[in-house]
Amino acid sequence: MILHTLNASPSSAAFTDCVSIMAKGDALVLMGDGVYAALAGTKASKTLQQTDASLYIMTADALAAGVTNLAAAVSRIDMEGLVTLTETFPRQQAWY
Amino acid sequence: MIYSLLVLSSPFSGHSSRRAAQFAHCVTARGHTIHRVFFLDAGTLASAANSVSAQDEESPVTGWAELADQHGIELAICITSALKHGMLDQVEADRHERASPTIDAAFTVSGLGQLVDAYASSDRLITFGG
Amino acid sequence: MTAATKKTVLLVLRHSPYGSGLAKAALDAALASAAFDQSVDLLFMGDAVLQLQPDQDSHPLGMKTIGRQLASLPLYDINHVYVDAQAAARYNMDLSKAPLQTRPLGGHDMHQLMVGYDHLLGF
Numbered sequence: 001m002i003l004h005t006l007n008a009s010p011s012s013a014a015f016t017d018c019v020s021i022m023a024k025g026d027a028l029v030l031m032g033d034g035v036y037a038a039l040a041g042t043k044a045s046k047t048l049q050q051t052d053a054s055l056y057i058m059t060a061d062a063l064a065a066g067v068t069n070l071a072a073a074v075s076r077i078d079m080e081g082l083v084t085l086t087e088t089f090p091r092q093q094a095w096y
Numbered sequence: 097m098i099y100s101l102l103v104l105s106s107p108f109s110g111h112s113s114r115r116a117a118q119f120a121h122c123v124t125a126r127g128h129t130i131h132r133v134f135f136l137d138a139g140t141l142a143s144a145a146n147s148v149s150a151q152d153e154e155s156p157v158t159g160w161a162e163l164a165d166q167h168g169i170e171l172a173i174c175i176t177s178a179l180k181h182g183m184l185d186q187v188e189a190d191r192h193e194r195a196s197p198t199i200d201a202a203f204t205v206s207g208l209g210q211l212v213d214a215y216a217s218s219d220r221l222i223t224f225g226g
Numbered sequence: 227m228t229a230a231t232k233k234t235v236l237l238v239l240r241h242s243p244y245g246s247g248l249a250k251a252a253l254d255a256a257l258a259s260a261a262f263d264q265s266v267d268l269l270f271m272g273d274a275v276l277q278l279q280p281d282q283d284s285h286p287l288g289m290k291t292i293g294r295q296l297a298s299l300p301l302y303d304i305n306h307v308y309v310d311a312q313a314a315a316r317y318n319m320d321l322s323k324a325p326l327q328t329r330p331l332g333g334h335d336m337h338q339l340m341v342g343y344d345h346l347l348g349f
Contacts, residue, residue: 001341002337002340002341002346007110007112007225007226008226013240013272013273014226014240014272016272017240017271017272017310020312020333020336021333021336021337021340022337023334023337031112031115032110032111032112032115032226033110033226058115061111061115064111079118079119079121079122080122080125080126082119082122083119083122083123083126083128084126086099086123086220086222087097087126087128087220090220090344091340091341091343091344091345091346092220092221092222092223092346093223093238093340093346093348094222094223094224094225094226094348095240095348096105096112096225096226096348102347104248104251104349136251136255137246137247137248137251138247174251174254176254177247177251180247207258208254208255208257208258209258209261209262211255211258212255212258212259212262212264213262215233215235215264215345215347216231216232216233216262216264217231218233218345221345221346221347223346223347223348225248225348225349
């Protein structure tokens with residue numbers, strides 16, 4: 001089980017590499033420019049859903065970016081939510 | 097649980113360095129221990145004592161300095177990266193004949209061995225980049 | 227230094243050798259790990275495969291050559307080096323000419339590799 005954190009937009013190599021590694025049982029947290037991958041109706045959010053990983057977005061970063069129209073599979077979390085995920089997942093991979 | 101953080105992002109580009117500081121505060125608030133925060137590459141700029149922020153913006157140093165002051169958390173900056181980025185403590189300023197130190201007192205200049213010790217001693221190693 | 231417990235560590239490299247300071251930072255972290263008797267393995271993903279390009283010479287740029295430094299890793303007992311097979315193919319790389327002996331992996335195998343470590347350090 002891997003906790004992935006993505007801090008790069010969906011057009012980046014970081015996004016592509018992250019998606020190629022994500023698997024069922026993993027979780028992904030979108031932060032910084034990563035939040036744009038959560039936009040409903042985009043190819044990026046569909047790609048993320050197809051990985052079967054749990055999807056999260058940092059609320060503050062989403063609000064800052066005006067990303068309010070989230071794909072249904074993406075859950076909002078705050079900083080405490082991120083810490084909780086790091087408690088559950090034994091390892092984290094930062095993609096940026 | 098014991099945590100260490102590796103911060104690679106510059107505090108002057110994006111939000112990642114600030115996010116890392118907030119994360120560290122939250123980790124502590126949840127009762128965990130932070131063994132060390134290690135700053136590498138452009139991450140070392142978080143120690144910039146002489147950085148002047150716009151009036152409505154918080155200095156990147158503040159969030160980190162609070163961690164050191166309130167919780168005694170060690171903030172270690174990699175010496176190779178720090179020198180390259182002009183981040184010097186008093187010892188390094190003297191050694192390299194620079195007029196004055198440039199890092200905030202909350203940070204310590206360290207070798208990469210401290211990163212190795214950090215991950216070897218911690219249950220979690222959380223990386224912040226970008 | 228007091229390394230209380232040994233941990234298994236994989237450095238996941240993702241960036242090109244000279245486009246940022248990250249390749250050098252990762253290399254330094256790998257060497258420091260070896261110096262403190264903590265073994266690390268390396269995975270070159272995406273544009274990081276370009277660090278394995280043969281015949282690099284960055285001296286004209288006034289920088290140390292990453293490829294040449296990578297070639298020294300086996301001297302420090304860093305022997306498990308993995309590479310993103312798809313990325314190497316994208317750049318038409320002949321990995322037999324790389325400065326290091328590597329093992330090519332597909333996406334699924336990279337995931338399997340990563341879950342075997344205590345810590346992942348993404349550079």
